[in-house]
Amino acid sequence: MLTWLEQRTGFVSMVKDFLTEDIPGGASYWYVFGSATLFAMIVQIVTGIFLTFWYAPSASTAYESTKAIYDNAFQHAVLSIHYWGASAMIALVFLHLLQVLVWGAYKSPRELQWIVGVLLFIVTLVLGLTGYLLPWDMNAYFASQVAINISGTAPILGPFIQRLLQDGPVMGTLTINRFFGLHVWLMPAALVGLVGAHLFIFRHNGPAGPPVEDPRPLRPGRFWPDQMFMDTVISFFVFIIILFLATFAPPFLDQKADPTNVTFVPYPAWYFLALFGLLNIMPPSLELVGTILIPTVVIIVLLALPWLDRSTLRTFGSRAPILWATTLVVFIVVVLSIYSQVSIQAKQAAAAQNPVPKTAAAAPASATAVANNAPGGVAAGGKVFSTNCSSCHGAAGAGVPGAFPPLAGNPFVTGNKTQVIRVVVNGLHGQISVKGSTYNGQMPAWKGNLSNSDIANVITFIRNLWGNKASAVTTADVSKIAK
């Protein structure tokens, strides 16, 4: 059977060739970074393909279709895996790059493999950036607006690049179409092609092995199952971590992009926090240094590294300057990231102290922004609210006149908490009067659809937002009524 297949296709010898590889010192857990990155990429491609089944790219459908994905448990699971898979892939790309730097594995004859790797690093970051816009919620809009405008400040080509990215004078539906094409087709195609080249060159040169005085002898054969087992063990753990985060920390969809919001504090993905920090610490006159010059120089230095560091010695002792420089850069990146995170949280807390719901459009910044200095449960309640309640009661709790009663400034909401819990748990039917208007709608019963802790959080949320101020509701309070 195999002979038959081999004679007609050559597949068997090809697979055998692929599964045997001479490895310095034999299989090792030191050699798993590349394969784990590849694994994360496959997870991204598989989940990404299916997300295009449900996502519709245009300004009038991007947010709505994303919300529909959030509302379907399985689609939400696929999205959550894609969300955390992106973080995993970028984290693994960082680690892989760092290991090659520290080991000096970019040296001759592996210069081209290193260059393809740096290009892969850039493509991965572009994928992260372009994917950030697609949900078209508040943060997607403002964070991408800032990123696109930064591209516009680049010398000479900037304004053209900006228009090319947003396709038109301002951000809108054409921008979504463009980012969709980049994120779903062009960048993944580049990624797959570059990964193919990266692996082909890798098989040509073989693994570099650890940077030791006497190169370890090549052990013949046995990529399968020795190394493959170790690769799979690590990929398995990566997957478990992704699943864990996707289950217990799923991504959060904010309100739909509202360009007129004046208090929203956009925040970048964690892997751009360092760049964000650089933008913030630069004095205005040197802004281009932080946004354009330093990132460009870093990329050029990375690309040129095999020629800047030409010695063929790879032992740590002989490469102290490079190792110190790498440590310093990593240190700066970590410090800038932490600084940015802290400053964003401080700004969000400040924005939350000062909500300005002058009109329904000027809704509170976001549930996450409110979270920082409000009673416990408010942040979680905000998520429950925006998923389940905001479509009738409005994102700003203003309701719809004649149809759905307002929650903002509604004395019933801030009154006796037992009564509020009863309405949310059991629903409410029949005519009611709120602030002088009568309503005759159907409030569904949420018992069974929401957990008691979700109900407690969302009630705490509506009692403490939009100028409302009342005591928090605990899960125990809800349990007494919901049984």
Add this chain to the structure above:
Amino acid sequence: MSNPSVDAARAQAAKRKILSAYDEPGTHEEITRRTFMANATLAMSGIIGLGLAIPILGAILPHGGEGAGTWAPLSPAEWKSLQQATEKPVKISFTLKSKDAYLPAESIDEFVWGLKTTEDKMRKARPDLFTSKGAEVPYPVVNMGFVIFSPICPHLGCRFDYSADQNKFLCPCHGSQYTREGAHIAGPAPRGLDPLPLRERSGTADVTWIRYAQSTPSRIVVSYTS
């Protein structure tokens, strides 16, 4: 059934023969014929490539021109709120007819900031609007006793807010700050707030929506429509 190892050896020998054939130049006739075929292959591939590249490159260039100036009318209520403005800036909301590419046109809510002031006061507070090369505007800064500010931060395009406590405009994104007259006092923005044209119309007023390029000291018009 044939012996696979013999088959493989035969195939290898055949491959070597083909490879070695490349090293033999061949007869003059063969050389010219092969040169022609190689060149013709490259030429045809090039034409295919161009035939794909020209429409694609033409198509991915950005759409949309500068757009035409749109005067957006203020509702009587908004006009009244502007007239009641004191020394504090007021937020004036209005609706703007807007079309986003191929989507149906829709009315969108927009707002601008209005401040009651005089031209003399503005000349003192914002000399950049009157004297700086590239930063001046080609319309009266103060009209009917008001100056109107675009709500878009000149830094990277976020929306700033007015803080009554500090009597300043504050941008949430990167911390740029402006006086109530729109002069830049802190943060990374390269210029002060951008004034917009205001005109009187049958008892109320219109404002014009103009977007200026971000993060440049000069005011460069990007778009007249939203």
